[in-house]
Amino acid sequence: MSASDYQFITEWRIESTAEELFAVLTNTPDFPRWCPAVYLAVKQIEQPKADGTGRVVELHTKGRLPYTLRWFSRLIESRAPHRFSIEAWGDFVGRGVWTLDSDGRFVNVRYDWRIRVAKPLISRMSFLLKPLFSANHRWAMARMEESLRVELARRTGAGQQSAAQSS
Numbered sequence: 001m002s003a004s005d006y007q008f009i010t011e012w013r014i015e016s017t018a019e020e021l022f023a024v025l026t027n028t029p030d031f032p033r034w035c036p037a038v039y040l041a042v043k044q045i046e047q048p049k050a051d052g053t054g055r056v057v058e059l060h061t062k063g064r065l066p067y068t069l070r071w072f073s074r075l076i077e078s079r080a081p082h083r084f085s086i087e088a089w090g091d092f093v094g095r096g097v098w099t100l101d102s103d104g105r106f107v108n109v110r111y112d113w114r115i116r117v118a119k120p121l122i123s124r125m126s127f128l129l130k131p132l133f134s135a136n137h138r139w140a141m142a143r144m145e146e147s148l149r150v151e152l153a154r155r156t157g158a159g160q161q162s163a164a165q166s167s
Helices: 018-025 028-034 120-165
Strands: 005-015 039-046 056-062 068-079 083-090 092-103 106-117
Touching: 005 120, 018 092, 018 106, 018 120, 028 039, 028 056, 028 120, 039 068, 068 092, 106 120
Parallel strands: none
Antiparallel strands: 005 106, 039 056, 056 068, 068 083, 083 092, 092 106
């Protein structure tokens, strides 16, 4: 593995259903609304096919460090509600695989993100700053997990409130 190659494994255990998590995590254009700490902008470039694959989005993201990343992703595999994969290109190139395993009231979420940094500044500095860049990724994923939990609570609360109002 070269200095500019990274593999990140992120695991969360979230109280939800695989169906709900799948719906939120595959709706990339909505990320800036519920996770603005990481997703500055997402623009849909290509519409998804009937099976959900094929959607291409342009993303502008950030972490804790003072730089941003511009990249594209395409949903290349969709096995709702338990697995989907994306390919990425732009400031980094690679593939991410999300796996959602139901366990009672919870879902065990695993994200396997394998990328090669293409952004010149980060690529040139990777040999020296790889631990710092890795920590930056972990920070971003922790913000995403926190924001995802808030989004799920918002959705659940909205559903409960609607039911109470119609009584």
